[in-house]
Amino acid sequence: MSHAKPALLLLVHRIPYPPNKGDKIRSFNLMKALSAQYDIHLGCFIDDPFDQQYIPTLSQWCKTVFCINLNKWRAKLAGLSGFISNNAITLPYYYHAALASWVKQTVQAQHIQHVLVYSSSMAQYVDTTTYQQLIRVIDFVDIDSDKWRQYADKSTGIKRWFYQREARLLQQYETRVCQRFNASLFVSDDEASAFRCLVSPALHNRVHSVLNGVDTDFFSPTASFDAVNLPSHYIVFTGAMDYWANVDAVCWFCQNIWPSLKQRYPELHFLIVGGKPSSEVRALAQQLGVVVSGRVNDIRPYIAKARFAVAPMLIARGIQNKVLEAMSMNKAVVCSAMAMEGINAPLSPGAIVADGTEHFIQACITLLQQPLQHCDNRQWIIDNFTWQQTLTALPQFISGDSAI
Structure with missing residues (x-):
């Protein structure tokens, strides 16, 4: 009994x-x-x-x-x-x-x-x-x-x-x-x-x-999910897009980082993926190559096909799920120090911490120039998170x- x-x-x-x-x-x-x-x-x-x-x-x-x-x-x-x-x-x-x-x-x-x-x-x-x-x-x-x-x-x-x-x-x-x-x-x-x-x-x-x-079975590079029609070359940001810290991050990225990347890589797109985008976020879609998805059924396809994920947080506390999820899918990440706080992954070609405009641009260019042959991000998540x-x-x- x-x-x-x-x-x-x-x-x-x-x-x-x-x-x-x-x-x-x-x-x-x-x-x-x-x-x-x-x-x-x-x-x-x-x-x-x-x-x-x-x-x-x-x-x-x-x-x-x-x-x-x-x-x-x-x-x-x-x-x-x-x-x-x-x-x-x-x-x-x-x-x-x-x-x-x-x-x-x-x-x-x-x-x-x-x-x-x-x-x-x-x-x-x-x-x-x-x-x-x-x-x-x-x-x-x-x-x-x-x-x-x-x-x-x-x-x-x-x-x-x-x-x-x-x-x-x-x-x-x-x-x-x-x-x-x-x-x-x-x-x-x-x-x-x-x-x-x-x-x-x-x-x-x-x-x-x-x-x-993070649910490492769900956020896995080998998980099966529905195909989504996506650009061939893009980088991604995921998160609730009515949350001020996320709004602030993508606005800063689009103002300070994206013009340099788009000029250098004309085929590149920047996907902002997440529900309830604010008016400031929706306005970013007017920039060439910026796509604002709104709410999606499953964010995994957007992470899986991305060249890498970005988390340029300027306001942050705690641990960023968006970083855990991308790393669990063994995707390279470029983060501000605030976005990596609490995760503390060892710095590597696939886990780059970059603060300031020039540093962030250069980190993105490095990953765009030379796609990673090997990424240890998923192993760090499995071992710790x-x-x-x-x-x-x-x-x-x-x-x-x-x-x-």
């Missing part, structure tokens, strides 16, 4: 399925791994109507599911209340009374003892004395407050003031959550170390890294064995 599994409350700011963008890839794999040991009760938001169709699929991993549609205009208005309460706007943006009510009922009805919160914005649902007896673990993923700080550094005027305010208040909240929760997880050793510098030494042993991984390897310690944190 099989024993009943303990119940786990999982709170995520975006539905963790399908795993088709950075945060959803991580939250899905955490959910999938924990479902082997726990009955998962999932509360989450849906910010893309396209994802509504996947709610029934979650029953493969979850005992119960409670989804709330995130109306962005309503959320933005709610976020402004942060100015009245002197809170980071991120918190009221992601607050919904119905979800708070569901959390309270679920904790009582399901005798919840274990909670995993994904991202700082969801901690508020269990960040009260009512829940202090539970084992509460937060996966910050990366330091959100530092992203706002980076945004501030790249902005001026009222935007700069607004972003600086959000960075300051969100960092205060992140610190408070770390004090109250049993364990705080981050996506890389670098990110965990950076966060330890922001909190008192007494909290350092509550801060841990759980690295991102399968989900089975990276999630080994996760159950210990959730059970409380490694927590304070």
